[in-house]
Amino acid sequence: MVIPLFVGREKSIQALDVAMRTDKRIMLVAQKQADVDDPKGDDLYRIATVATILQLLKLPDGTVKVLVEGVDRARIEKLHAGEYYSADATLLPDAESYDEKELDVLARSVISQFEQYVKLNKKVPPEVLTALAGIEQAGRLADTVAAHMSLKLAEKQK
Known part of the structure; x- marks a missing residue:
């Protein structure tokens, strides 16, 4: 990012x-x-x-x-x-303890939920969703989603 x-x-x-x-x-x-x-x-x-x-x-x-x-x-x-x-x-290290199929399912679920969040929260530019589609590592996907959410810093640190 x-x-x-x-x-x-x-x-x-x-x-x-x-x-x-x-x-x-x-x-x-x-x-x-x-x-x-x-x-x-x-x-x-x-x-x-x-x-x-x-x-x-x-x-x-x-x-x-x-x-x-x-x-x-x-x-x-x-x-x-x-x-x-x-x-x-x-x-x-990235916490990649899931098999590849499980990670794919989790990633699609995260992106789907985040799409709903973006529709409700006008502060997140829609281009972020396009960027998410190109992210292959689970940790980087999680970091990118967290960075664009309206969370307190202490929550983002978790």
Whole structure:
């Protein structure tokens, strides 16, 4: 999934600069409370998204617009605070414990239910349904559906 982000915190901008100089990969982690200006370890969720930076644009006001694509899910084991945050993390494998036929049935069911949701919720663009049809991994399908649902962040983290 590709999304644009606007980044303004100095530590976050530093992390982007380091990522751009190395492998263009960065870990995205959500805060529990958005109004905390300088989050510490307890202010962050432990499940994160490893993303590849596709494009970075420094804006005149000092913020940065970055286009990222989620690649993997990871669990933060230890957070390191310095000029920017870094972390020791473990990549989480996709939970693919079903056979292929069962996954196909579940995927069709999820897409069908989500189609009904899109019809009722005018905030989700219909093009999302077209994108879902091209997703083959169950985990990525679940992530995409969750990203477009009107859920609280704590629920999306589950």
